[in-house]
Amino acid sequence: MSISARLNDVVDPRQLRVHRPPAPRDVPYVPTDDAVVPAILRLAQVTSQDVIYDLGCGDGRIVISAAKRLGARGLGVDIDPIRIQECQENARRAGVGDRVRFLQASLFDIDLRPATVLTLYLLPSLNIRLRPKIMSEMRPGSRVVSNHFDMADWQPDEVLQTHHRNLNRWVVPAWVAGEWHCTVNDPAGRRHVRLHLERRYQIVTGKAMVSERETMIGQGRIDGDRLTFRLVEWGRGGAIMRYAATIEGNQLRGHCWTEGRENERIEWGGARV
Ligand SMILES: C[S@@+](CC[C@H](N)C(=O)[O-])C[C@H]1O[C@@H](n2cnc3c(N)ncnc32)[C@H](O)[C@@H]1O
Known part of the structure; x- marks a missing residue:
């Protein structure tokens, strides 16, 4: 009898835990303060017509809040599978499971073309790496709001100070050159x-x-x-x-x-x- 056949006799293979290395996170998990979430959505001028993406979405609070309070649709992406499980549970509890999706993936692998609003709470170095993707994939007039961090020499169009933080907003410019x-x-x-x-x-x-x-x-x-x-x-x-x-x-x-x-x-x- 083969080893796998013997193993199947004693253990249900669905119960086997495969060892995976920890997800290579570029930023640690620090959730946006609940009190700051409405300010982010206001600054981004989110409406029911918007599709909001949160790259590095943590427990999904921004996308879920946009769907619940404003009727937007959204996608949250996080590299950490535990966060994605939390997102799905939180979306179900908030009753917005039909308006939001969550994906376990690297934020650099996401096609940003469907997004009309993008929220970020990452690091300046990651914002800068995302800049060319934002410029080439997002439609003119789409809004980007970053909690706390800037985009180096791409100056924000608006800065809002609230709850001891800076929220930065950029509007994606049309290709005018x-x-x-x-x-x-x-x-x-x-x-x-x-x-x-x-x-x-x-x-x-x-x-x-x-x-x-x-x-x-x-x-x-x-x-x-x-x-x-x-x-x-x-x-x-x-x-x-x-x-x-x-x-x-x-x-x-x-x-x-x-x-x-x-x-x-x-x-x-x-x-x-
Ligand atoms: C500072 S937290 C922000 C969470 C959420 N956006 C919020 O504002 O509450 C950053 C999140 O990015 C995720 N993250 C880190 N590196 C990532 C990567 N390369 N791709 C996708 N998510 C990543 C972390 O797991 C973490 O949940």
Whole structure:
């Protein structure tokens, strides 16, 4: 008789405990204070339309609270199987088992594309490693809230101090860098604007050719999919123009106005070349 056959005679194989090395955690388990959870959800502006991901979700309190209080859907990911068991039990007790999912996995293996909100309570070094993934996978306008830790030179769009902690919020910027050919539908005379834009996080720089005269982009910003900047238009006697537009893929569309005359708005728009 083989060893395994003999073993089967004496022990139910389902009861065998296989030795596994401890999960390679990058951060220890420290749950977010219960009192801070609502502030995180408020700062992230979570609604029932959101899909919230918590990377390193601990006992699942953030995702479960978002589902229970705000009707959001969510995914919690933790490397530690004990935490995932707790999450599942907590979700069942909260009655949100149909709105949330929990996954035992490494946070670096998660596809972030479905998430509209991401919460983190990790370490600065992990936030920095996640940054390119956030930028490339999350949609423009999605929100990221980190409990306590920052993202180095990606400055937060908002910082909230509550219960002796800093909560940092970032809005994922649209991919605005590149060349754009645009038209300003000015009733006084349609003009063409060629933009060369560069972006570093939410700051936009570059130059514009307006009616064949070059001018620098001033005060450029991208907030989610909302682009704003200022141009001194030399061909129009140095008029200062404010531009605002919404970016959708390779198109942008919005309004511009002479500084100080915001109620005289002119339509403009264009496409990436
Ligand atoms: C500081 S706790 C935060 C828990 C929860 N997000 C909260 O705010 O209450 C960090 C969690 O990350 C988990 N963790 C550590 N390294 C991880 C990794 N590489 N992938 C996924 N989870 C990880 C830990 O097991 C721990 O539960």
